[in-house]
Amino acid sequence: GNSVTQMEGPVTLSEEAFLTINCTYTATGYPSLFWYVQYPGEGLQLLLKATKADDKGSNKGFEATYRKETTSFHLEKGSVQVSDSAVYFCALTLSGGSYIPTFGRGTSLIVHP
Amino acid sequence: NAGVTQTPKFRILKIGQSMTLQCAQDMNHNYMYWYRQDPGMGLKLIYYSVGAGITDKGEVPNGYNVSRSTTEDFPLRLELAAPSQTSVYFCASRPFFGGTPDTQYFGPGTRLTVL
Numbered sequence: 001g002n003s004v005t006q007m008e009g010p011v012t013l014s015e016e017a018f019l020t021i022n023c024t025y026t027a028t029g030y031p032s033l034f035w036y037v038q039y040p041g042e043g044l045q046l047l048l049k050a051t052k053a054d055d056k057g058s059n060k061g062f063e064a065t066y067r068k069e070t071t072s073f074h075l076e077k078g079s080v081q082v083s084d085s086a087v088y089f090c091a092l093t094l095s096g097g098s099y100i101p102t103f104g105r106g107t108s109l110i111v112h113p
Numbered sequence: 114n115a116g117v118t119q120t121p122k123f124r125i126l127k128i129g130q131s132m133t134l135q136c137a138q139d140m141n142h143n144y145m146y147w148y149r150q151d152p153g154m155g156l157k158l159i160y161y162s163v164g165a166g167i168t169d170k171g172e173v174p175n176g177y178n179v180s181r182s183t184t185e186d187f188p189l190r191l192e193l194a195a196p197s198q199t200s201v202y203f204c205a206s207r208p209f210f211g212g213t214p215d216t217q218y219f220g221p222g223t224r225l226t227v228l
Binding site: 051 | 144
């Protein structure tokens with residue numbers, strides 16, 4: 001079956017530090033990969049996505065590259081802000097059918113001033 | 114566009130009571146989903162729908178029921194509430210054509226406590 005594995009949190013950083021949140025996946029077929037972000041008390045919202053190998057998704061200073069050879073989609077940001085404190089979910093979706101995504105368990109990020 | 118809306122935001126139920134969580138979207142999306150999120154855990158799919166009149170079970174459907182009589186609305190019914198159903202419930206939708214392919218749009222959630 002399909003699965004997504006994320007590094008466990010919480011990840012605690014100081015403002016302006018470099019962020020990496022690891023995500024690896026297993027899938028039958030060729031998935032699209034996503035990072036969603038959940039701010040406190042809110043629903044999930046799309047942060048970035050990539051639909052094929054070697055694609056790089058980017059948004060709000062965050063980046064992730066679809067690496068088929070290592071089945072990974074690690075999230076990075078060069079300089080985090082306090083406002084980036086949230087829970088980050090990695091997810092994959094296979095084409096066809098009902099497009100049910102497979103989510104990772106989420107990684108909490110806490111950024112201190 | 115209001116996007117995906119959910120009501121109520123919070124609810125406390127007694128064991129054995131029933132309730133309906135409302136979900137509506139105004140984006141004309143074909144696909145709609147119900148998830149639950151337990152503390153420190155990811156999302157678990159309860160039910161989903163690929164269009165009006167069509168629903169199917171997800172990973173954890175027991176204790177829940179859904180209906181989809183219109184494209185816009187996808188209510189989730191809890192019958193005989195149990196403490197194990199204490200969770201945050203999220204509704205989501207996704208377009209079939211147009212929009213950003215495969216992206217899900219989430220509502221703000223309903224926090225349910227069963228005592």
